[in-house]
Amino acid sequence: MKMARLKPPAALNMPIGEAMFSQRAIRRLDPDRAISDGDLKLVLDAASKAPNGGNVQPARFLVIRDRQRIAEFGELYYEAWWAKRKDAYGWEPGHDIPAESPYRMASLMADELRHAPVVILSFGVPGGFAGSVFPGVQNLLLSARALGIGSVLTTLHPSVMDRVNGMFGVPSDVDFYCCIPLGYPRGNFGPTSRFETADTTHWDQWDARPPWAE
Amino acid sequence: MKMARLKPPAALNMPIGEAMFSQRAIRRLDPDRAISDGDLKLVLDAASKAPNGGNVQPARFLVIRDRQRIAEFGELYYEAWWAKRKDAYGWEPGHDIPAESPYRMASLMADELRHAPVVILSFGVPGGFAGSVFPGVQNLLLSARALGIGSVLTTLHPSVMDRVNGMFGVPSDVDFYCCIPLGYPRGNFGPTSRFETADTTHWDQWDARPPWAE
Numbered sequence: 001m002k003m004a005r006l007k008p009p010a011a012l013n014m015p016i017g018e019a020m021f022s023q024r025a026i027r028r029l030d031p032d033r034a035i036s037d038g039d040l041k042l043v044l045d046a047a048s049k050a051p052n053g054g055n056v057q058p059a060r061f062l063v064i065r066d067r068q069r070i071a072e073f074g075e076l077y078y079e080a081w082w083a084k085r086k087d088a089y090g091w092e093p094g095h096d097i098p099a100e101s102p103y104r105m106a107s108l109m110a111d112e113l114r115h116a117p118v119v120i121l122s123f124g125v126p127g128g129f130a131g132s133v134f135p136g137v138q139n140l141l142l143s144a145r146a147l148g149i150g151s152v153l154t155t156l157h158p159s160v161m162d163r164v165n166g167m168f169g170v171p172s173d174v175d176f177y178c179c180i181p182l183g184y185p186r187g188n189f190g191p192t193s194r195f196e197t198a199d200t201t202h203w204d205q206w207d208a209r210p211p212w213a214e
Numbered sequence: 215m216k217m218a219r220l221k222p223p224a225a226l227n228m229p230i231g232e233a234m235f236s237q238r239a240i241r242r243l244d245p246d247r248a249i250s251d252g253d254l255k256l257v258l259d260a261a262s263k264a265p266n267g268g269n270v271q272p273a274r275f276l277v278i279r280d281r282q283r284i285a286e287f288g289e290l291y292y293e294a295w296w297a298k299r300k301d302a303y304g305w306e307p308g309h310d311i312p313a314e315s316p317y318r319m320a321s322l323m324a325d326e327l328r329h330a331p332v333v334i335l336s337f338g339v340p341g342g343f344a345g346s347v348f349p350g351v352q353n354l355l356l357s358a359r360a361l362g363i364g365s366v367l368t369t370l371h372p373s374v375m376d377r378v379n380g381m382f383g384v385p386s387d388v389d390f391y392c393c394i395p396l397g398y399p400r401g402n403f404g405p406t407s408r409f410e411t412a413d414t415t416h417w418d419q420w421d422a423r424p425p426w427a428e
Contacts, residue, residue, distance in 0.1 A: 001414075003407040003408060003410070004408060004410045005406070006235060007405075008234070008235040009231050012229060013229045013230075013231065015222065016226050016230040016233045016356060016360050017222035017225070017226025017227065017360075018226075019230045020222070020260050020353055021221065021260075023263060023265070025265065037425050040424070041424070044414075046231070047411075048408040049234050049406060049408060050234075050352060053369070055407070055408075057409050059414065060415075061414065061415050061416065062415075062416040062417075062418075063416065102270075103268065130348060131344070131348055131351075131367060131369065134348030134352070135355070138264060138265075141349070142353075142356075146230050152265070153349065168418075169419055169420040177345065178345055191220070192263060193269070194217060194220070194263060194269075195216070195217060196216050197255060197258040197259050200258075200275065201258055201276075202382075203276075203279070204277070204280045204283060204382075205382055205383055206276065206382055206383040207383055210251070210258075210277065211251050
């Protein structure tokens with residue numbers, strides 16, 4: 001395959017701190033506003049620039065733009081989303097999720113994915129591992145955020161993978177990593193809540209805290 | 215643990231496209247130029263802002279700054295690096311790697327890691343998976359790049375993990391993900407060569423190419 005040495009796209013001019021610190025899961029996507037092929041190329045170019053082991057570049061992306069296929073895939077996504085919740089909590093599809101659960105908001109995506117203007121599935125060809133795929137996924141998500149395009153990193157339950165692979169003709173030796181709906185947000189980007197790094201950072205030894213811990 | 219809602223740090227003002235498209239593996243690190251605790255906090259804050267499943271935030275980071283501990287860890291890193299090459303190619307430590315191999319350059323890190331000013335090990339507590347750790351690792355690497363700090367995403371061979379965990383008191387239920395040396399570069403950031411996304415992108419179906427393919 002040909003190699004490219006790309007220059008930074010002028011459209012990706014948002015300060016990196018602003019993009020990182022305002023990236024949040026966007027699950028309510030505008031079904032009527034298309035994402036241009038140029039912007040899709042741009043976020044995929046950004047993904048390609050991420051680190052990967054030995055420059056083997058195992059990451060592959062399936063871009064789903066056809067509305068009928070997204071609607072059909074959305075049915076599988078809905079089934080997969082609830083299958084994960086059934087495994088973890090015994091919930092049936094449509095279960096009334098407690099308001100304090102982080103899955104209350106996440107369940108929105110199970111309903112809405114079928115209306116997303118674009119869905120990207122991330123895969124890896126043999127010889128890769130997660131550390132050569134997810135950094136590129138994060139470049140894709142961050143560059144989408146810089147373009148004002150919303151997304152969320154989601155997965156699929158193993159019970160639907162045969163049907164997903166069959167639907168799109170994915171070869172059997174290719175590994176699935178994650179599912180990335182894309183669209184302009186109905187709603188806002190903004191701050192997220194995270195643990196303070198004083199509590200997630202260990203300093204020279206697991207039982208020692210960093211200098212910025214109280 | 216307490217949660218924080220952080221504002222974008224003013225120091226992370228590099229355009230995101232410039233950071234992404236000039237990020238490259240930096241393996242020759244300046245041993246005499248320290249990285250400040252403030253900059254370490256900043257790149258760890260950036261890591262914390264990445265997406266993760268259900269906001270469970272399983273990622274944990276062990277920051278190794280003590281020079282003696284880095285020197286000792288560097289011995290294990292050297293052993294682990296060559297153990298991976300032995301598994302893959304039967305090479306013994308110090309093997310004369312063919313000039314065309316992608317591991318020719320990578321072997322530099324096996325020699326140099328012991329002199330890195332900082333090494334960060336990335337872990338995950340139970341309940342996490344790679345997709346909730348590597349996006350944060352990429353935020354860490356990109357924000358380091360934006361500060362002019364070089365790095366490379368590396369792994370460790372399973373044969374050294376018990377000794378690494380013992381050395382730093384890492385609990386047995388914590389999963390290791392990757393090893394991140396950090397330092398100011400002896401050398402330059404710059405463009406990387408990557409496959410054209412026309413060849414790594416599939417369009418609505420695995421056997422269909424995107425509109426920007428020739």
